[in-house]
Amino acid sequence: MRVVELVALEHVELSEREIPQPGPGEVRIAVHVVGICGTDMDFYSGRRSAGYPFILGHECSGCIDAVGAGVTGFTIGTPVTVRPNFGCGSCDLCKQGRDNICTNSRGLGVTIDGCLAEYILAPARYVWRLPDGMGLEKGALIEPLAVAERAVRRAGNIAGRRVMVLGGGSIGLFALQVAQEYGAEVTLADPLVERLERATGLGAAHVIDVTVEDIVTAGRTLTGGQGFDVVIETAGVPETVPVAINLTRPGGRVVLTGLPTEAAIVETRWIVWQELDLVGSFIYETENFGQASRLLHEGKIEGLELVTHRFALDQAYEAFDLVARRVGLKVFINVHEEDC
Numbered sequence: 001m002r003v004v005e006l007v008a009l010e011h012v013e014l015s016e017r018e019i020p021q022p023g024p025g026e027v028r029i030a031v032h033v034v035g036i037c038g039t040d041m042d043f044y045s046g047r048r049s050a051g052y053p054f055i056l057g058h059e060c061s062g063c064i065d066a067v068g069a070g071v072t073g074f075t076i077g078t079p080v081t082v083r084p085n086f087g088c089g090s091c092d093l094c095k096q097g098r099d100n101i102c103t104n105s106r107g108l109g110v111t112i113d114g115c116l117a118e119y120i121l122a123p124a125r126y127v128w129r130l131p132d133g134m135g136l137e138k139g140a141l142i143e144p145l146a147v148a149e150r151a152v153r154r155a156g157n158i159a160g161r162r163v164m165v166l167g168g169g170s171i172g173l174f175a176l177q178v179a180q181e182y183g184a185e186v187t188l189a190d191p192l193v194e195r196l197e198r199a200t201g202l203g204a205a206h207v208i209d210v211t212v213e214d215i216v217t218a219g220r221t222l223t224g225g226q227g228f229d230v231v232i233e234t235a236g237v238p239e240t241v242p243v244a245i246n247l248t249r250p251g252g253r254v255v256l257t258g259l260p261t262e263a264a265i266v267e268t269r270w271i272v273w274q275e276l277d278l279v280g281s282f283i284y285e286t287e288n289f290g291q292a293s294r295l296l297h298e299g300k301i302e303g304l305e306l307v308t309h310r311f312a313l314d315q316a317y318e319a320f321d322l323v324a325r326r327v328g329l330k331v332f333i334n335v336h337e338e339d340c
Contacts, residue, residue: 001016001017001018001019001117001118001119002014002015002016002117002118002313002314003015003016003017003055003113003116003117003118004055004056004057004116004117004313004316004333005052005053005054005055006043006044006050006052006053006054006055006056007052007053008052009045009046010044010045010046010320010324011317012044012056012316012317012320013053013317014313014314014316015053017117019118019119020119020120020121021066022066022067022068022071022121023068023069023121024068024069024070025068025069025070025071025123025124025125026067026068026071026121026122026123026124027064027065027066027067027068027071027074027080027121027122027124027127028064028065028066028067028119028120028121029060029062029063029064029065029080029082029119029120029121029122029127030062030063030064030065030118030119030336031060031061031062031115031116031117031118031119031120031335031336032060032061032062032063032136032140032334032335032336032337032339032340033060033061033062033136033137033139033140033332033333033334033335034057034059034060034115034116034140034332034333034335035059035060035140035141035143035144035170035330035331035332035333036057036059036319036320036323036330036331036332036333037058037059037144037170038169038171038236038259039058039109039110039259040056040057040058040109040114040320040323041320041323041324042259042261043056043109044056044320044324045324047261048261054113054114055109055113055114055115055116055117056109056114056116057108057109057114057115057116057117057333058082058084058085058107058108058109058110058114058115058143059084059115059140059141059143059144060081060082060084060108060115060120060140060143061079061080061081061130061136061137061139061140061142062079062080062081062120062136062335062336062340063077063078063079063080063136063336063340064076064077064078064080064127065119067124068124071124073124074124074127074129077340078129078340079129079130079134079136079139079340080127080128080129080130080139081127081128081130081139081140081142081143082108082115082120082122082126082127082128082143083126083127083128083143083146083284083286083289084107084108084109084110084114084115084122084126084143085099085100085105085106085107085108085110085126085283086105086106086107086108086122086123086126087099087100087102087104087105088102088104088105089125091103091104097285097286098285099285100150100282100283100284100285101282108120108122116313116316116333116335117335118313118335118336128142128289128293130293131293131294131297133297134293134296134297136339136340137304137307137332138296138297138303138304140332141296141303141304141306141307141330142289142292142293142296143289143292144170144171144174144330145174145178145292145295145296145301145303146283146284146288146289146291146292147171147174147257147281147283147284147288148171148172148174148175148177148178148234148257148292149174149178149284149288149291149292149295150257150281150282150283150284150285150288151171151175151232151234151255151257151281152175152178152179152182152232152255153288154255154257154279154280154281155179155230155232155253155255156230156253158179158182158183158184158229158230159182159183159184160183160184160185161183161184161185161229161230162184162185162187162223162228162229162230163179163184163185163186163187163228163229163230163231163232164186164187164188164189164219164228164230164231164232164244164247165179165186165187165188165189165231165232165234166188166189166231166232166233166234166235166240166243166244166247167189167190167233167234167235167236167240167258168188168189168190168192168195168196168198168199169195169234169235169329170306170329170330171234171257171258172188172190172195172232172234172235173188173195173198173199173202173306173329174301174306175232175234175257176188176199176202176203176204177202177203177300177301177302178295178301179232180202180203181295181300181301184230185205186203186204186205187204187205187206187207187208187219187222187228188204188206188207188208189207189208189209189210189215189219190207190208190209190210190235191209191210191211192326193209194328194329195329196208196209198306198329202302206222215243215247216243216246216247219247220247223249226249226250227246227247227248227249227250227252228247228248228249228252229248229249229252229253230248230252230253230254230255231244231245231247231248231252231253231254231255232244232255232257233254233255233256233257233258234257234258235258236258236259236260237258237260238260238262238263238264238265239264240258241256241260241264241266242264242265242266242267244256245266245267245270245271245276245278246270248274248276249274250274250275250276251274251275251276252274252276252277253276253277253278253279254276254277254278254279255279255280255281256278256279256280256281257280257281257282306329306330307329307330307331307332308328308329308330308331309322309327309328309331309332310331310332310333310334311331311332311333311334312333312334313333313334313335315333316333319331319333
């Protein structure tokens with residue numbers, strides 16, 4: 001089968017590997033669509049290390065191609081997506097339903113080879129059947145939307161609240177939409193005009209171009225000097241963490257969902273003085289995945305409108321180069337072209 005391997009810093013190549021065979025409890029998926037994510041770019045750029053050669057990709061959809069012993073509920077040709085972080089299933093966290101923070105987890109495209117391949121294996125319990133009528137491209141957006149849905153849920157009850165989203169990538173734009181769906185007034189900040197324009201088109205109450213305005217001054221002006229009830233950080237750079245704290249009103253909440261590869265420096269006294277809630281949000285639990293699927297299927301969230309570029313598998317080098325130059329929003333790589 002054809003795969004795309006990261007073989008060196010900022011270099012991916014098309015290669016050949018054996019088609020994997022599913023073991024007990026596993027299914028094999030013929031991959032159709034893979035979205036490029038910020039985590040992929042961390043490995044691509046060297047901000048995170050991977051042993052070469054390594055297959056990236058964890059946002060995907062496809063069709064059941066084979067099932068292993070003991071697997072029920074799936075038939076050949078079923079359109080699916082994957083929750084790509086596999087908890088061990090036996091630790092206390094997994095038993096509590098918090099397999100997103102299982103310390104023994106395996107992650108497609110993170111700790112094990114990922115989805116940029118014609119076929120992948122996954123534990124059947126982490127494979128999600130797509131709703132009837134949902135196309136494979138939309139199915140590949142369930143995973144990143146689940147990240148955003150989790151972050152918004154971690155903010156608590158936001159109906160009628162003022163929310164700031166820092167970062168206008170796909171996670172930020174999804175968080176904007178989810179927060180609006182749950183009743184918040186949302187402002188989004190980013191340095192790229194294309195993302196700000198997209199946020200405006202999605203209904204953002206305000207947008208802040210951080211290359212033009214001081215974000216803390218602008219944010220406090222919008223809130224009458226008080227700050228936002230909730231700030232959701234999705235940019236994943238260390239500089240935005242103290243900004244998020246400074247933008248939050250006394251007694252408010254900061255949700256950190258970005259993954260900086262360097263340490264952030266924050267003034268902890270401000271957190272104490274203002275009695276801020278500072279919470280992390282890491283990927284998602286099962287309920288977030290289900291809610292993301294529902295929101296997309298019911299048209300509550302704009303999904304495919306965020307997809308700006310599509311490439312074939314043998315054009316992966318061009319796709320990664322495009323994302324590295326911060327061109328466009330969500331970039332898809334199409335692996336198998338035909339439907340299930």
